[in-house]
Amino acid sequence: MSRPRFISFNRNGSLGYGLLLESGVVDLSGRHGKRWPTLRQVIEDGALLSLAEASAALAPDFPVEDIRYEIPVPAPEKIICVGVNFPDRNEEYKDGQAAPSNPSLFIRFPRSFTGHEQALLRPPESPQLDYEGEIVIVIGKGGRRIAKAEALGHIAALSLCNEGTIRDWVRHAKFNVTQGKNFDATGSMGPWLIPYTDESQLADIKLETRVNGEVRQQDRTSRMIFSFRKIINYISTFTTLVPGDVIVTGTPTGAGARFDPPIWLKPGDVVEVEAEGIGVLRNTVADA
Incomplete structure (x- = not known):
């Protein structure tokens, strides 16, 4: 079934x-x-x-x-995103540093996402609209300082995200990425929620992003630097997680910014994010 x-x-x-x-x-x-x-x-x-x-x-x-x-969870209290969570992504930074011991995090607003089969909007301020395919976990049982051993029991459901980014706007300031991550409707979430039932759903998911049918990103959750358990444990150390909170868990290598020259999304493109056992999130691209 x-x-x-x-x-x-x-x-x-x-x-x-x-x-x-x-x-x-x-x-x-x-x-x-x-x-x-x-x-x-x-x-x-x-x-x-x-x-x-x-x-x-x-x-x-x-x-x-x-x-x-629409995005599956309306008006979540928090959308927390994990950066640099696959080994090759850490190497992309070319800073000679080993993978960090704790995850990099940032916040997105619900308005920055649109639903399945809707257009991602390229804003007039920048042509540098990029894609990032990711797996989403939705919190079902709240808590603070959640132990790793108990963390997966706090998940209600799984979904997908295209964590679309305006690349030059993540470098507008000295140390934050908030601006480039929160233009309206530059990312997407969905198409649906798949209820979480057991650890096998998360253990080794193949995650793939395609642009116009061409595979751009591909990896497996078994290779994540920070496990789903670690992510929940770490985030809940500093903030209370509540039911409906959305955690976007990181993207593989292969975003458009990493090509030479970079390949930005343009109107008419079709972006698909697919994960085993979850489905396919599909969006077109249009100018705002």
Whole structure:
């Protein structure tokens, strides 16, 4: 049996959520919206799996063509991104330094992401729109100073991210990358949430990014410098993680900035991020 796929969507101007089937969308928000207004509340109640089981026999309410995909978790309290989390990415910096002992982190805002099948927007301020395919973990059980041994038990679901970046804007200041990571709709997230059930889902996932069908990035989670356990443990040391928090866990080598000369995304390009057991996140590119 395939894993349930939870989506957040916009249909005729109204936001909702549901289960995506091959034959269409089961509208769960129409059935459970008073109890759980969004998927974030479903996650807070730890109800993803039970809701999927209770809805397994339902027929679709409308075709997928009727919806526009939104980012899966609406209005998360935190979106925390991990930088330099694959061995070859550390070598790209050519600074002679060994891999750091702790992850590099930065924050993104929800508005900087768009949904599956939507256009990534290249802003007029810069042509240097780049791609970064990554795996997303969504926190289901909150906590502070979470032990590594217990960390995976705090995950509710998995998703994908194209952590799009305006490269020259991450160098506007002396030591931060916030500006270049937060232009509206330069990244994407989705297409859906896959409930997390066991460690095998994360152990050795193949992660791949393609631009116009050409493979640009490819690696496996077994090679990550910082494991999913370490990431949760480390982040929860300084901030309380809460249900619905989104952690973007790092990208392999091969982003456009690393080519000589660099290859930036341009209008009309199609970017796909694919991970085994999760799916394919697909976006076009357009000028803002």
